[in-house]
Amino acid sequence: MTDEELDRLLTRTDRALLHAWHAEFARMPRPAPPGAGPAEPVLPAETVEIDLVATGQFHSYLVSLLAITDLLVEVTAHLGREGRMVTSQVRGHLDRLRAGLDTRTLRRDDALDLIADIRSAERRLRAMMLWEFAPSTCRCTYTALDNLSDAIANLRRQVHALFGDSDTRDLAQR
Amino acid sequence: MLDEDLFVACPPTEDSEIDDEMVEQVSWEYLAEKELPNIAVYLLKIGATPEEARDCARIALHQSWEKRDTIDNMRAYLRVTAKNIYLRSVPKQVPLEECDDPPAPEHLSPAARVEARDEVARVMAAIRELPLSQAEAVALTLDGFTTSEIVAITGSTPAAVRTALHRGRAALKKRLAPQPEKDDA
Structure with a gap:
Protein backbone atom coordinates (compact mmCIF):
# COMPACT_ATOMS: atom_id res chain seq x y z
CA MET A 1 0.00 0.00 0.00
CA THR A 2 1.35 3.42 -0.94
CA ASP A 3 1.27 6.60 1.15
CA GLU A 4 -1.36 8.05 -1.17
CA GLU A 5 -3.57 4.98 -0.85
CA LEU A 6 -3.27 5.06 2.92
CA ASP A 7 -4.10 8.78 3.01
CA ARG A 8 -7.15 8.24 0.84
CA LEU A 9 -8.35 5.39 3.03
CA LEU A 10 -7.84 7.33 6.26
CA THR A 11 -9.50 10.44 4.87
CA ARG A 12 -12.48 8.43 3.65
CA THR A 13 -12.83 6.80 7.05
CA ASP A 14 -12.57 10.14 8.82
CA ARG A 15 -15.23 11.65 6.60
CA ALA A 16 -17.64 8.78 7.22
CA LEU A 17 -17.07 8.91 10.97
CA LEU A 18 -17.43 12.68 11.17
CA HIS A 19 -20.62 12.49 9.16
CA ALA A 20 -22.00 9.92 11.58
CA TRP A 21 -20.95 11.91 14.62
CA HIS A 22 -22.29 15.19 13.31
CA ALA A 23 -25.61 13.43 12.94
CA GLU A 24 -25.24 11.84 16.37
CA PHE A 25 -24.65 15.16 18.11
CA ALA A 26 -27.31 16.86 16.03
CA ARG A 27 -29.87 14.38 17.36
CA MET A 28 -28.89 15.15 20.96
CA PRO A 29 -30.12 18.22 22.84
CA ARG A 30 -27.86 21.10 21.97
CA PRO A 31 -25.44 21.65 24.86
CA ALA A 32 -25.66 24.99 26.58
CA PRO A 33 -22.54 26.83 27.70
CA PRO A 34 -21.79 26.49 31.42
CA GLY A 35 -23.74 28.97 33.48
CA ALA A 36 -25.78 30.16 30.55
CA GLY A 37 -29.41 30.90 31.03
CA PRO A 38 -32.08 30.33 28.44
CA ALA A 39 -31.38 33.72 26.98
CA GLU A 40 -32.51 34.18 23.44
CA PRO A 41 -30.21 36.47 21.51
CA VAL A 42 -32.21 39.54 20.62
CA LEU A 43 -31.11 42.24 18.29
CA PRO A 44 -30.83 45.55 20.06
CA ALA A 45 -33.64 47.95 19.39
CA GLU A 46 -32.92 50.82 17.12
CA THR A 47 -32.01 53.75 19.30
CA VAL A 48 -30.72 56.21 16.75
CA GLU A 49 -32.87 58.06 14.30
CA ILE A 50 -31.17 60.42 11.91
CA ASP A 51 -32.95 63.00 9.89
CA LEU A 52 -31.95 62.45 6.30
CA VAL A 53 -32.19 66.05 5.23
CA ALA A 54 -30.25 67.31 8.21
CA THR A 55 -27.37 64.89 7.74
CA GLY A 56 -27.09 65.05 3.98
CA GLN A 57 -26.03 61.39 4.01
CA PHE A 58 -28.44 60.25 1.33
CA HIS A 59 -25.94 58.08 -0.52
CA SER A 60 -23.62 57.32 2.38
CA TYR A 61 -24.88 53.74 2.39
CA LEU A 62 -22.78 53.20 -0.71
CA VAL A 63 -19.67 54.02 1.29
CA SER A 64 -20.63 51.50 3.94
CA LEU A 65 -21.45 48.84 1.35
CA LEU A 66 -18.05 49.28 -0.27
CA ALA A 67 -16.30 49.31 3.09
CA ILE A 68 -18.04 46.08 4.09
CA THR A 69 -17.07 44.46 0.80
CA ASP A 70 -13.41 45.37 1.29
CA LEU A 71 -13.33 44.35 4.91
CA LEU A 72 -14.86 40.97 4.13
CA VAL A 73 -11.90 40.22 1.89
CA GLU A 74 -9.51 41.04 4.73
CA VAL A 75 -11.40 39.07 7.34
CA THR A 76 -11.85 35.92 5.32
CA ALA A 77 -8.28 35.77 4.07
CA HIS A 78 -7.43 33.38 6.91
CA LEU A 79 -10.69 31.52 7.27
CA GLY A 80 -10.58 29.06 4.40
CA ARG A 81 -13.57 27.57 2.69
CA GLU A 82 -16.06 28.12 5.53
CA GLY A 83 -15.14 31.79 5.66
CA ARG A 84 -15.54 32.12 1.92
CA MET A 85 -18.98 30.52 2.08
CA VAL A 86 -20.14 33.06 4.67
CA THR A 87 -18.63 35.87 2.63
CA SER A 88 -20.35 34.67 -0.49
CA GLN A 89 -23.73 34.87 1.26
CA VAL A 90 -22.97 38.35 2.55
CA ARG A 91 -22.02 39.53 -0.90
CA GLY A 92 -25.37 38.35 -2.17
CA HIS A 93 -27.07 40.41 0.52
CA LEU A 94 -24.93 43.43 -0.27
CA ASP A 95 -25.78 43.21 -3.95
CA ARG A 96 -29.49 43.00 -3.18
CA LEU A 97 -29.24 45.90 -0.78
CA ARG A 98 -27.43 48.11 -3.22
CA ALA A 99 -29.69 47.28 -6.13
CA GLY A 100 -32.79 47.75 -4.00
CA LEU A 101 -31.66 51.01 -2.47
CA ASP A 102 -30.39 52.44 -5.74
CA THR A 103 -33.66 51.73 -7.50
CA ARG A 104 -35.82 52.50 -4.49
CA THR A 105 -37.48 49.11 -4.81
CA LEU A 106 -36.46 47.64 -1.48
CA ARG A 107 -38.86 47.88 1.41
CA ARG A 108 -37.58 49.06 4.76
CA ASP A 109 -38.22 45.76 6.55
CA ASP A 110 -36.50 43.80 3.81
CA ALA A 111 -33.50 46.10 3.95
CA LEU A 112 -33.24 45.77 7.72
CA ASP A 113 -33.63 42.00 7.45
CA LEU A 114 -30.75 41.86 5.01
CA ILE A 115 -28.61 43.94 7.33
CA ALA A 116 -29.54 41.68 10.23
CA ASP A 117 -28.35 38.74 8.16
CA ILE A 118 -25.11 40.56 7.39
CA ARG A 119 -24.65 41.26 11.10
CA SER A 120 -25.28 37.61 11.85
CA ALA A 121 -22.67 36.59 9.28
CA GLU A 122 -20.17 39.01 10.81
CA ARG A 123 -20.69 37.37 14.20
CA ARG A 124 -20.17 33.97 12.66
CA LEU A 125 -16.91 35.15 11.11
CA ARG A 126 -15.84 36.54 14.47
CA ALA A 127 -16.66 33.24 16.10
CA MET A 128 -14.58 31.40 13.52
CA MET A 129 -11.69 33.74 14.15
CA LEU A 130 -11.98 33.35 17.92
CA TRP A 131 -11.58 29.61 17.72
CA GLU A 132 -9.10 29.41 14.90
CA PHE A 133 -6.70 32.23 15.74
CA ALA A 134 -5.75 33.88 19.02
CA PRO A 135 -6.13 37.68 18.97
CA SER A 136 -2.43 38.00 19.69
CA THR A 137 -1.49 36.13 16.52
CA CYS A 138 -3.83 37.80 14.06
CA ARG A 139 -4.32 41.35 15.23
CA CYS A 140 -4.91 42.82 11.77
CA THR A 141 -7.82 40.52 11.12
CA TYR A 142 -9.39 41.31 14.46
CA THR A 143 -9.03 45.01 13.69
CA ALA A 144 -10.69 44.37 10.33
CA LEU A 145 -13.48 42.52 12.13
CA ASP A 146 -14.02 45.48 14.44
CA ASN A 147 -14.10 47.81 11.44
CA LEU A 148 -16.53 45.46 9.73
CA SER A 149 -18.78 45.55 12.75
CA ASP A 150 -18.65 49.37 12.76
CA ALA A 151 -19.36 49.52 9.04
CA ILE A 152 -22.42 47.29 9.44
CA ALA A 153 -23.66 49.42 12.33
CA ASN A 154 -23.22 52.50 10.18
CA LEU A 155 -24.99 50.89 7.27
CA ARG A 156 -27.90 50.01 9.49
CA ARG A 157 -28.16 53.56 10.77
CA GLN A 158 -27.85 54.99 7.30
CA VAL A 159 -30.54 52.74 5.90
CA HIS A 160 -32.69 53.47 8.89
CA ALA A 161 -32.22 57.17 8.33
CA LEU A 162 -32.86 56.73 4.63
CA PHE A 163 -36.27 55.27 5.31
CA GLY A 164 -37.07 56.92 8.59
CA ASP A 165 -40.64 55.94 9.25
CA SER A 166 -41.45 56.08 5.59
CA ASP A 167 -42.15 53.27 3.22
CA THR A 168 -40.64 52.83 -0.22
CA ARG A 169 -43.20 55.15 -1.80
CA ASP A 170 -42.01 57.99 0.39
CA LEU A 171 -38.41 57.19 -0.39
CA ALA A 172 -39.03 57.31 -4.11
CA GLN A 173 -40.51 60.74 -3.73
CA ARG A 174 -37.46 62.26 -2.10
CA MET B 1 -9.77 52.22 4.94
CA LEU B 2 -12.69 53.52 6.98
CA ASP B 3 -12.68 57.26 7.08
CA GLU B 4 -14.13 58.46 10.35
CA ASP B 5 -15.35 61.63 8.65
CA LEU B 6 -17.66 59.62 6.47
CA PHE B 7 -19.59 58.49 9.50
CA VAL B 8 -19.66 61.73 11.40
CA ALA B 9 -23.43 61.78 11.20
CA CYS B 10 -23.72 58.33 12.71
CA PRO B 11 -23.08 58.38 16.45
CA PRO B 12 -22.24 55.00 17.94
CA THR B 13 -25.00 52.98 19.56
CA GLU B 14 -24.65 51.51 23.03
CA ASP B 15 -25.23 47.91 22.04
CA SER B 16 -21.70 46.62 22.52
CA GLU B 17 -22.65 44.65 25.64
CA ILE B 18 -25.42 42.83 23.83
CA ASP B 19 -23.10 42.22 20.92
CA ASP B 20 -20.58 40.56 23.22
CA GLU B 21 -23.23 38.26 24.60
CA MET B 22 -24.31 37.30 21.14
CA VAL B 23 -20.74 36.68 20.07
CA GLU B 24 -20.33 34.39 23.08
CA GLN B 25 -23.46 32.48 22.16
CA VAL B 26 -22.48 32.13 18.52
CA SER B 27 -18.95 31.13 19.52
CA TRP B 28 -20.26 28.40 21.78
CA GLU B 29 -22.61 27.08 19.12
CA TYR B 30 -19.90 27.15 16.49
CA LEU B 31 -17.47 25.37 18.77
CA ALA B 32 -19.99 22.73 19.77
CA GLU B 33 -21.13 22.10 16.22
CA LYS B 34 -17.67 21.95 14.73
CA GLU B 35 -15.54 20.37 17.41
CA LEU B 36 -17.70 17.85 19.26
CA PRO B 37 -17.67 15.35 16.36
CA ASN B 38 -13.94 15.86 15.81
CA ILE B 39 -13.15 15.25 19.46
CA ALA B 40 -15.35 12.17 19.53
CA VAL B 41 -13.63 10.69 16.49
CA TYR B 42 -10.22 11.45 17.99
CA LEU B 43 -11.16 9.65 21.19
CA LEU B 44 -12.47 6.67 19.23
CA LYS B 45 -9.12 6.38 17.50
CA ILE B 46 -7.24 6.23 20.76
CA GLY B 47 -9.54 3.50 22.02
CA ALA B 48 -12.65 5.06 23.53
CA THR B 49 -16.03 3.42 23.17
CA PRO B 50 -18.73 5.47 21.42
CA GLU B 51 -20.35 6.23 24.78
CA GLU B 52 -17.03 7.31 26.30
CA ALA B 53 -16.21 9.39 23.24
CA ARG B 54 -19.54 11.17 23.37
CA ASP B 55 -19.46 11.85 27.11
CA CYS B 56 -15.78 12.84 27.28
CA ALA B 57 -16.17 15.17 24.31
CA ARG B 58 -19.04 17.01 25.96
CA ILE B 59 -17.29 17.26 29.31
CA ALA B 60 -14.12 18.50 27.62
CA LEU B 61 -16.10 21.14 25.78
CA HIS B 62 -17.61 22.46 29.00
CA GLN B 63 -14.33 22.45 30.89
CA SER B 64 -12.47 24.16 28.07
CA TRP B 65 -15.19 26.75 27.58
CA GLU B 66 -14.87 27.84 31.19
CA LYS B 67 -11.17 28.56 30.58
CA ARG B 68 -11.59 30.06 27.13
CA ASP B 69 -10.16 33.43 28.10
CA THR B 70 -6.83 31.86 28.97
CA ILE B 71 -6.52 29.44 26.05
CA ASP B 72 -4.61 30.32 22.92
CA ASN B 73 -5.20 27.15 20.92
CA MET B 74 -8.69 25.96 21.72
CA ARG B 75 -8.65 23.00 19.33
CA ALA B 76 -5.49 21.61 20.87
CA TYR B 77 -6.69 22.29 24.40
CA LEU B 78 -9.93 20.47 23.73
CA ARG B 79 -8.11 17.35 22.67
CA VAL B 80 -5.75 17.41 25.63
CA THR B 81 -8.68 17.82 28.00
CA ALA B 82 -10.74 15.14 26.29
CA LYS B 83 -7.86 12.67 26.34
CA ASN B 84 -7.16 13.30 30.00
CA ILE B 85 -10.80 12.85 30.91
CA TYR B 86 -10.95 9.65 28.90
CA LEU B 87 -7.72 8.18 30.25
CA ARG B 88 -8.74 8.95 33.81
CA SER B 89 -12.01 7.14 33.26
CA VAL B 90 -10.54 4.00 31.71
CA PRO B 91 -9.18 1.32 34.05
CA LYS B 92 -5.54 0.79 33.17
CA GLN B 93 -5.89 -2.99 32.94
CA VAL B 94 -8.38 -2.84 30.07
CA PRO B 95 -6.49 -3.11 26.79
CA LEU B 96 -7.58 -0.54 24.24
CA GLU B 97 -8.26 -3.17 21.64
CA GLU B 98 -10.98 -4.70 23.84
CA CYS B 99 -13.14 -1.61 23.54
CA ASP B 100 -16.29 -1.80 21.47
CA ASP B 101 -16.33 -1.17 17.78
CA PRO B 102 -16.69 2.42 16.69
CA PRO B 103 -20.13 3.46 15.48
CA ALA B 104 -20.86 2.51 11.94
CA PRO B 105 -21.93 5.42 9.76
CA GLU B 106 -25.59 4.71 10.37
CA HIS B 107 -26.77 8.08 9.19
CA LEU B 108 -25.38 7.77 5.69
Missing part, protein backbone atom coordinates in the same frame (compact mmCIF):
# COMPACT_ATOMS: atom_id res chain seq x y z
CA SER B 109 -27.60 6.70 2.86
CA PRO B 110 -28.24 2.96 2.79
CA ALA B 111 -26.01 2.42 -0.24
CA ALA B 112 -23.16 4.43 1.25
CA ARG B 113 -23.64 2.73 4.58
CA VAL B 114 -23.28 -0.73 3.12
CA GLU B 115 -20.20 0.35 1.23
CA ALA B 116 -18.54 2.19 4.09
CA ARG B 117 -19.34 0.09 7.14
CA ASP B 118 -16.76 -2.65 6.66
CA GLU B 119 -14.06 -0.25 5.61
CA VAL B 120 -14.59 2.06 8.57
CA ALA B 121 -14.57 -0.84 11.01
CA ARG B 122 -11.42 -2.28 9.45
CA VAL B 123 -9.53 1.03 9.49
CA MET B 124 -10.60 1.93 13.00
CA ALA B 125 -9.64 -1.51 14.29
CA ALA B 126 -6.20 -1.09 12.73
CA ILE B 127 -5.71 2.36 14.27
CA ARG B 128 -6.84 1.20 17.69
CA GLU B 129 -4.39 -1.71 17.58
CA LEU B 130 -1.54 0.77 17.41
CA PRO B 131 0.28 1.83 20.58
CA LEU B 132 -1.34 4.96 22.05
CA SER B 133 1.45 7.31 20.95
CA GLN B 134 1.20 6.10 17.33
CA ALA B 135 -2.59 6.19 17.28
CA GLU B 136 -2.48 9.74 18.64
CA ALA B 137 0.08 10.89 16.09
CA VAL B 138 -1.93 9.44 13.22
CA ALA B 139 -5.25 10.76 14.53
CA LEU B 140 -4.02 14.27 15.25
CA THR B 141 -2.24 14.54 11.91
CA LEU B 142 -5.47 13.56 10.18
CA ASP B 143 -7.19 16.17 12.32
CA GLY B 144 -4.97 18.83 10.76
CA PHE B 145 -2.54 19.46 13.60
CA THR B 146 1.09 20.26 12.93
CA THR B 147 3.97 18.40 14.54
CA SER B 148 4.57 21.22 17.00
CA GLU B 149 0.90 21.22 17.98
CA ILE B 150 0.94 17.46 18.43
CA VAL B 151 4.00 17.87 20.65
CA ALA B 152 2.04 20.33 22.77
CA ILE B 153 -0.99 18.08 22.93
CA THR B 154 0.83 14.86 23.74
CA GLY B 155 3.60 16.31 25.88
CA SER B 156 6.12 14.50 23.72
CA THR B 157 9.05 15.71 21.62
CA PRO B 158 9.12 16.51 17.90
CA ALA B 159 11.38 13.54 17.21
CA ALA B 160 9.15 11.18 19.16
CA VAL B 161 6.05 12.47 17.36
CA ARG B 162 7.66 12.04 13.96
CA THR B 163 8.83 8.54 14.87
CA ALA B 164 5.40 7.59 16.19
CA LEU B 165 3.74 8.91 13.06
CA HIS B 166 6.17 7.08 10.80
CA ARG B 167 5.81 3.79 12.66
CA GLY B 168 2.07 4.16 12.96
CA ARG B 169 1.64 4.74 9.24
CA ALA B 170 3.96 1.85 8.41
CA ALA B 171 1.94 -0.45 10.63
CA LEU B 172 -1.32 0.75 9.10
CA LYS B 173 -0.03 0.18 5.58
CA LYS B 174 0.86 -3.36 6.51
CA ARG B 175 -2.41 -4.10 8.28
CA LEU B 176 -4.67 -2.41 5.75
CA ALA B 177 -2.98 -3.64 2.59
CA PRO B 178 -5.37 -5.63 0.39
CA GLN B 179 -4.98 -9.33 1.06
CA PRO B 180 -3.99 -11.34 -2.01
CA GLU B 181 -6.72 -13.77 -2.93
CA LYS B 182 -5.82 -17.38 -2.30
CA ASP B 183 -5.75 -19.65 -5.27
CA ASP B 184 -7.91 -22.65 -4.39
CA ALA B 185 -6.97 -24.56 -7.48
